[in-house]
Amino acid sequence: MTELKESMQKAQARLKKRHAAETRFKAFGIGALVFAFLCVVMLFSSIISNGYTGFRQSYMKIDITFDESVIDPQGKRDFDTLNRADYGKIVKQSLYDFFPDVKKRGDKRTLSNLVSSNAAYTLRDMVVADPSLIGTSQSVWVMASDEVDMLIKNVFKREDDESTRPITNKEIAWVEKYESENRIETRFNTNFFTAGDSREPEQAGIRGALMGSALTMLITLALSFPCGVMAAIYLEEFAPKNKFTHIVEVNINNLAAVPSIVFGLLGLAIFLNIFGMPRSAPVAGGFVLALMTLPTIIIASRAALKSIPPSIMEAAIGVGASKMQAVFHHQLPLALPGILTGTIIGMAQALGETAPLLMIGMVAFIADVPGWINDPATVLPVQVYLWADSPERAFVEKTSAAIMVLLGFLITMNALAVLLRKKLERRW
Amino acid sequence: MSIKKTLAVAALASVVAAGAAEARDQIRIVGSSTVYPFATSVAENFGKSTSFKTPVIESTGSGGGFKLFCAGVGEEHPDITNASRAVKKSEIERCAKNGVDKITEVKVGYDGIVLANSKQGKKMEITRKQIFLALAKDVPNAEGKLVPNPNQKWSDVDPSLPDVKIEVLGPPPTSGTRDAFAELALEGGCKQFPDIKAMKKTDKKKYKAVCHSVREDGAYIDAGENDNLIIQKLNANPDAFGVFGFSFLDQNSDSVQGSLIDGKSPEFELIADGSYPVSRPLFFYVKNAHIGQVPGMLEYLAEFTADKAWGDEGYLTDKGLIPMPQEERAKYKAAVEALGAGM
Numbered sequence: 109m110t111e112l113k114e115s116m117q118k119a120q121a122r123l124k125k126r127h128a129a130e131t132r133f134k135a136f137g138i139g140a141l142v143f144a145f146l147c148v149v150m151l152f153s154s155i156i157s158n159g160y161t162g163f164r165q166s167y168m169k170i171d172i173t174f175d176e177s178v179i180d181p182q183g184k185r186d187f188d189t190l191n192r193a194d195y196g197k198i199v200k201q202s203l204y205d206f207f208p209d210v211k212k213r214g215d216k217r218t219l220s221n222l223v224s225s226n227a228a229y230t231l232r233d234m235v236v237a238d239p240s241l242i243g244t245s246q247s248v249w250v251m252a253s254d255e256v257d258m259l260i261k262n263v264f265k266r267e268d269d270e271s272t273r274p275i276t277n278k279e280i281a282w283v284e285k286y287e288s289e290n291r292i293e294t295r296f297n298t299n300f301f302t303a304g305d306s307r308e309p310e311q312a313g314i315r316g317a318l319m320g321s322a323l324t325m326l327i328t329l330a331l332s333f334p335c336g337v338m339a340a341i342y343l344e345e346f347a348p349k350n351k352f353t354h355i356v357e358v359n360i361n362n363l364a365a366v367p368s369i370v371f372g373l374l375g376l377a378i379f380l381n382i383f384g385m386p387r388s389a390p391v392a393g394g395f396v397l398a399l400m401t402l403p404t405i406i407i408a409s410r411a412a413l414k415s416i417p418p419s420i421m422e423a424a425i426g427v428g429a430s431k432m433q434a435v436f437h438h439q440l441p442l443a444l445p446g447i448l449t450g451t452i453i454g455m456a457q458a459l460g461e462t463a464p465l466l467m468i469g470m471v472a473f474i475a476d477v478p479g480w481i482n483d484p485a486t487v488l489p490v491q492v493y494l495w496a497d498s499p500e501r502a503f504v505e506k507t508s509a510a511i512m513v514l515l516g517f518l519i520t521m522n523a524l525a526v527l528l529r530k531k532l533e534r535r536w
Numbered sequence: 537m538s539i540k541k542t543l544a545v546a547a548l549a550s551v552v553a554a555g556a557a558e559a560r561d562q563i564r565i566v567g568s569s570t571v572y573p574f575a576t577s578v579a580e581n582f583g584k585s586t587s588f589k590t591p592v593i594e595s596t597g598s599g600g601g602f603k604l605f606c607a608g609v610g611e612e613h614p615d616i617t618n619a620s621r622a623v624k625k626s627e628i629e630r631c632a633k634n635g636v637d638k639i640t641e642v643k644v645g646y647d648g649i650v651l652a653n654s655k656q657g658k659k660m661e662i663t664r665k666q667i668f669l670a671l672a673k674d675v676p677n678a679e680g681k682l683v684p685n686p687n688q689k690w691s692d693v694d695p696s697l698p699d700v701k702i703e704v705l706g707p708p709p710t711s712g713t714r715d716a717f718a719e720l721a722l723e724g725g726c727k728q729f730p731d732i733k734a735m736k737k738t739d740k741k742k743y744k745a746v747c748h749s750v751r752e753d754g755a756y757i758d759a760g761e762n763d764n765l766i767i768q769k770l771n772a773n774p775d776a777f778g779v780f781g782f783s784f785l786d787q788n789s790d791s792v793q794g795s796l797i798d799g800k801s802p803e804f805e806l807i808a809d810g811s812y813p814v815s816r817p818l819f820f821y822v823k824n825a826h827i828g829q830v831p832g833m834l835e836y837l838a839e840f841t842a843d844k845a846w847g848d849e850g851y852l853t854d855k856g857l858i859p860m861p862q863e864e865r866a867k868y869k870a871a872v873e874a875l876g877a878g879m
Contacts, residue, residue: 217849229584264790273790307577388592473576475583475590484562484592497762499573499787499856
């Protein structure tokens, strides 16, 4: 009896110990989860708090006189004259008229910097679209300069000492006069989504990089998906198991771990120097990134193919299907969800790459929005890098805004994959 | 299945066709990251105000720019390279070897290099000699013999300097800014020692090694090419100093202040008139053979050399460029115009 009691006690003590270990393990797990969650929250909150203002832009209403003697002194009204006229002068004149007591040259110059240099192009587009404006006076909303924008968004604080902020008291007084007449407002920054890169923060947009990324990804997908899946099917189902295929397999696994810059160098040597592809173009970038993504897709596709029960293949062959029919009609459709997951992981990696693109000239200032795959283009992460490296303060919020767009692009891509996977998934 | 097949073949064919090079219709520019903000500004204005495409500009560093620029003549090679220093003889030879025998130098303006710290710290007044003593690898001791730099605090260099640890964040050795800082600030201070100056005549190599070597014991910290990062680090650490270009000081005047060097503060006017000692000229180089071949070259050059761009009140001064005097501008403008006349 005592023996039994003793062993019961021992068992209970062991049980207690085991439970304690389990509780500890759970606590560690929760701790890890909380830590990971906090990191994500920190990342997102820092990006969003820095960047949400990047989606808004200050505009100023100024009174413009479309002076015929400046725009079209000869009254020809042809496109060339209207397009080339000195609209900057008209913008400046409007500001000078608003502050008639600003006389000094230096002050006038500072005054004319309140509005963005983009204002002149706004007026140009207005006049070119409707030449009858010439000779009239209009109130026009134009973009404020980045410094005024920073002031309105309270990045440059008015209560700070004048010497500690880049905008002077005089400029603030001017801005306040516009504010008192309700001539300043912040709006949603549509320009950010319709314009290409610019050296002026208020005019800089993400469109060029977004298009560049989309075109590059298109090429990458068009090349690496079919090639990767074909290679996986061949290696998994058709290739003879010999030394040669073994070496190929090992090397595909190694290739997945090669640093991406190496692919950039390869791209420069082969695609640019031998095949003569254009520098800085999405076509070259897409080829390089496709090389990088291939091993990921092959490895994931093989794993997906392997996971399909052999009975399905055997049944297909049993009723008289050829091996190819069995693979394409039965095995591949069932493996597709897994293949798509692998593809998306590879594509997401490619979307975030800058290093290989450096070598083929896609890390560059490109203002024009690319139209097709051989136009010069840059991609989203490169745009983030370029803006982060710019001296103007207003680029800080643009950088974070661009990161948000990049994350949005990524989430859309992932969502699409999840949707496809859901649709294709079959149970047996 | 057959539709899918045709689609796949068509897609592949279009990709391959697009890969073939076609005639280039926009200017390509490479080179210095210091000139990059100015060149991009001009390129953007040029693209907006003319019917030409906006030039594509890569920031490769001065050396990397010459390497690409000198690789040959033809549309696969860049038309213009920016440089934060004059072209070297070896680079001219390299160019000539590849058939790029005619290049035109255009000076753009000046850039000041500043030694700055956070506004929370005290503004420092320093001479080039003191900079050399604080940052060089080997410095002369009391007997004039070269010893590894023993100075740990600024006050070890000179009692008038603050009693804080020497901590300077600056660009890495690959950077043109670092080269210029070594040449202008360190060498400028270094040759104020008569012994070392005499060395220039007897052993030029050693002179250069002594005057251009930055200490590697942790007092000078390579902070990478990103000047914004340096400014962030300065704000986090009020005792540290940073080395970067004037345009970054100009844009961040609310948080950092430039130290006075040899009694001159890094201000626009003092750099422009040459009295601030650590300033350097900026250039770009044009491949003459490409003029007339690539559309818009002359127009781009005209935009850059117009007074509304690089003049005293041009838009480049807003970006932090220090303009050249009127006569110098006229000289380079004439050189550029001569390129067009030659066509």
